[in-house]
Amino acid sequence: MSGDHPARTSPVIVITGTPGTGKSTHAQLLAQESPVPLRHINVGDIVKDKALHEGYDDEWQSYVVDEDKLLDELEPLASAGGVILDWHTCEIYPERWVDLVIVLRCDHTRLWNRLEKRGYPLNKIQENNQAEIMETVLDEARSSYAQEIVIELKSESTEDLEENVSRIVQWITTWRKDRGEET
Numbered sequence: 001m002s003g004d005h006p007a008r009t010s011p012v013i014v015i016t017g018t019p020g021t022g023k024s025t026h027a028q029l030l031a032q033e034s035p036v037p038l039r040h041i042n043v044g045d046i047v048k049d050k051a052l053h054e055g056y057d058d059e060w061q062s063y064v065v066d067e068d069k070l071l072d073e074l075e076p077l078a079s080a081g082g083v084i085l086d087w088h089t090c091e092i093y094p095e096r097w098v099d100l101v102i103v104l105r106c107d108h109t110r111l112w113n114r115l116e117k118r119g120y121p122l123n124k125i126q127e128n129n130q131a132e133i134m135e136t137v138l139d140e141a142r143s144s145y146a147q148e149i150v151i152e153l154k155s156e157s158t159e160d161l162e163e164n165v166s167r168i169v170q171w172i173t174t175w176r177k178d179r180g181e182e183t
């Protein structure tokens with residue numbers, strides 16, 4: 001079943017969403033404000049830095065991930081708990097790893113502007129924009145994990161960011177209390 005890992009006293013929080021929705025921004029602030037130490041893992045960076053891939057796809061300007069290698073790399077971190085997994089996809093993690101899945105959402109015009117500023121090529125902007133409109137990541141999260149641990153949050157303004165992070169901080173406190181841990 002999802003989430004229950006007796007050895008863990010700190011949760012594994014997945015922050016996912018279409019590129020540009022604000023995953024890294026949320027993960028950084030959450031790592032700062034969390035009542036327990038949380039390590040922010042930018043999964044895309046690990047794939048690149050540790051070469052957990054089968055090469056680079058020039059057309060899409062992204063790495064073709066070697067999922068087995070990636071899961072081997074993440075397993076000890078997830079088992080210990082106290083991590084934020086920041087990536088634009090979430091279905092590869094085993095259910096037993098994951099305590100909470102945050103799916104960030106953003107209005108598509110705003111998202112387009114964010115990706116344009118990032119210098120993405122047009123095909124990549126279009127693909128991501130379409131994915132956001134079609135709720136691809138949300139569907140993926142809902143079909144991979146128990147409904148009650150998947151939370152969809154709007155990420156369009158600084159107010160959204162601050163409110164979302166304080167909601168997650170409250171969730172962490174409750175999660176720990178439920179396990180007899182004080183924060």
Ligand SMILES: Nc1ncnc2c1ncn2[C@@H]1O[C@H](COP(=O)(O)OP(=O)(O)O)[C@@H](O)[C@H]1O
Nearest residue numbers: 019020021022023024025114155156157158161
């Ligand atoms: N809630 C938000 N309000 C305002 N700007 C945001 C918000 N979330 C993200 N941004 C901005 O959008 C851009 C992409 O954010 P980032 O966290 O890198 O997205 P991701 O990690 O999902 O690709 C950054 O310039 C960031 O400052």
